[in-house]
Amino acid sequence: MKISDKIFVAGHSGMVGSAIVRELQSRGFTNLALRSHSQLDLTSQSETEAFFSSERPDIAVIAAAKVGGIYANATYPAEFIEINLAIALNTIRAAKNAGTKRLLYLGSTCIYPRMAPQPIPEDALLSGPLEKTNEAYAVAKISGLKMCEFFRKQYGLCYHSAMPTNLYGPGDNYHEKNSHVMPALIRRFHEAAENGQSEVVLWGTGKPLREFLHVDDLASACIHLLEMDNPPDIVNLGSGEEISIRELAEIVAETTGFKGRIVLDQSKPDGTPRKLCDTSLLRSTGWKPKYDIRSGVRSAYESFKRELKSGRARM
Numbered sequence: 001m002k003i004s005d006k007i008f009v010a011g012h013s014g015m016v017g018s019a020i021v022r023e024l025q026s027r028g029f030t031n032l033a034l035r036s037h038s039q040l041d042l043t044s045q046s047e048t049e050a051f052f053s054s055e056r057p058d059i060a061v062i063a064a065a066k067v068g069g070i071y072a073n074a075t076y077p078a079e080f081i082e083i084n085l086a087i088a089l090n091t092i093r094a095a096k097n098a099g100t101k102r103l104l105y106l107g108s109t110c111i112y113p114r115m116a117p118q119p120i121p122e123d124a125l126l127s128g129p130l131e132k133t134n135e136a137y138a139v140a141k142i143s144g145l146k147m148c149e150f151f152r153k154q155y156g157l158c159y160h161s162a163m164p165t166n167l168y169g170p171g172d173n174y175h176e177k178n179s180h181v182m183p184a185l186i187r188r189f190h191e192a193a194e195n196g197q198s199e200v201v202l203w204g205t206g207k208p209l210r211e212f213l214h215v216d217d218l219a220s221a222c223i224h225l226l227e228m229d230n231p232p233d234i235v236n237l238g239s240g241e242e243i244s245i246r247e248l249a250e251i252v253a254e255t256t257g258f259k260g261r262i263v264l265d266q267s268k269p270d271g272t273p274r275k276l277c278d279t280s281l282l283r284s285t286g287w288k289p290k291y292d293i294r295s296g297v298r299s300a301y302e303s304f305k306r307e308l309k310s311g312r313a314r315m
Contacts, residue, residue, distance in 0.1 A: 001059065003028055004031060005029070005058040006055065006056070007024060007033065007060075008060045009063060010061065010062045011063035013036060014063065014064070015170070016164070019169065019216055020219045020223075021034070033055045045086075048090040051094070052094035053094075053097070056099060058100065059104075060091065060095045060100050061104045061106070065087065066087075066137075069179075077135070080134075084141060084144070085143055085144075088105070089147070092144065092147045092151060104160060105144050105148050105159070105160070107162070107163045108163060109164065109238070110131065110134045110141075111125060112125060113131075119279075120276065120278055121278040122278070125234065145233075145234055148160055149233045160231045161234045162235050163236050164213060164237040164238070165238035166210060166213065168182035169296070169300050171303075172303075173314045174187040175315060182300065190304065190305075198260045200260065202246070202264055203265055203268035203269070203270075204245070204264065204270035204271070205264060206246025207245070209244055209274045209276065211239055214289070214291040217290055217291055220290065224285070228285060235281050235282050236282060238282075240283065246262070250262065251294055251297050252301075256301060
């Protein structure tokens with residue numbers, strides 16, 4: 001990876017893509033080929049082929065995807081599999097045809113079986129049934145990482161994949177109903193503190209354990225992988241640490257200045273008791289995260305307040 005390389009970051013306006021762009025720019029990379037969705041529809045084979053043929057990037061990072069929570073995945077499974085399959089097929093094939101020498105494809109830890117061992121190792125892939133609530137998305141992502149694996153095997157191209165755990169940080173989605181747990185807690189406790197509420201109600205027992213990775217740590221891990229001469233075909237990207245939802249809520253409450261009570265509504269479901277990645281492969285390559293959960297939450301909250309003030313917060 002050279003400073004002069006032309007790098008295409010697909011999905012550069014999203015939380016993940018924008019973090020990767022920031023990390024690249026902080027390291028002096030300026031030859032970036034960036035296109036918004038309105039400028040380039042990656043579900044269109046002809047548009048994607050034309051872009052790669054014209055720009056001929058040396059490196060491509062595929063962070064573009066159709067994503068959503070349980071409700072969206074359950075309601076629109078056809079869209080989730082169609083759009084994500086199209087993005088994978090079009091970008092990976094067009095990169096190969098244009099002579100792109102390096103490609104990093106980003107998936108998600110939801111590709112692993114519903115009953116995968118904990119912590120989840122990379123070799124758990126395809127070892128059991130998928131979680132039904134996000135099966136369409138997972139199948140599409142598995143197809144993309146397998147394309148990279150087989151293109152590497154047959155054509156000798158350094159195309160490889162990374163599977164991030166739960167991400168948070170600048171550019172996150174703080175929608176009242178559609179956000180994930182970290183941004184949902186940040187918004188809820190911020191508003192409770194601002195409004196002087198006496199309590200915040202959480203669903204479930206607060207006991208489920210989750211792993212979180214700051215998106216800036218994800219970005220540094222991606223650049224680390226791109227700098228490796230012989231990266232793994234697939235590698236988990238995570239902090240390797242887990243925290244209960246109750247403990248996380250307490251940290252967010254403290255960070256936002258909320259002084260009231262945290263009330264647990266145990267009539268509501270908990271969800272999966274535990275979901276932790278085995279990150280030993282990634283750490284064996286010499287990478288480790290910058291943020292622990294407390295410093296990460298502080299950073300994310302400061303970003304949220306800046307985004308609110310500027311009107312850029314995704315609400």
